[in-house]
Amino acid sequence: MTPILFWALKLALLLLAVAMLCALARLLIGPTAQDRVMGLDCLYINGMLMMLVLGIVYASNVYFEAAMLIALFGFVGSTAIAKFLLRGEVIE
């Protein structure tokens, strides 16, 4: 790995960490429940991107399955909470 790619990946990881901290801040301070759900949604997308970048850093295919699972369960979780906020029940 040349220094260009090495430092670019370090920078990308730093930017994604800052993004996750911003999403975490919204998750913690969000005035309403829907703000917190939106923060969680953003947090899992950023975490999934971090998994993909880590896959390049370690040149390993294993991180794709983790990213795929994060995307899958994050979608199910966010949709379930949003449905709960909308109707007061998840499955009617």
Added chain:
Amino acid sequence: MNDFINGPLPLWAEILTALFAVLGAAFAAIGSFGLVRLPTFFSRIHAPTLGATLGVWCITLATIVYFSVQGFSLFLHAALIALFVALTAPVTTIFLMRAALFRERQKGGAVPPG
């Protein structure tokens, strides 16, 4: 000859990977920063979609370039993730938007009537 490159890749592939990775991470950071900075919920919900579209696509492209060059064959598993996020992010956003409108109306807020 191995069936994958063990060590540094050709320079153009590394530069392309670095460019797409930094670009995608920057998009995600800008979107998340907007999530903190914007004033109301209905303006905040626009910001993270930048990370969910351009951010995910750029980092997916970086992954595809890196692993395709490394393994001497087209590597499209990562496009599956981008496709999945492109399908699911709007669904979540619409559900959340409807929930927010419903709760705002119940509180008597200044939103359009249903």
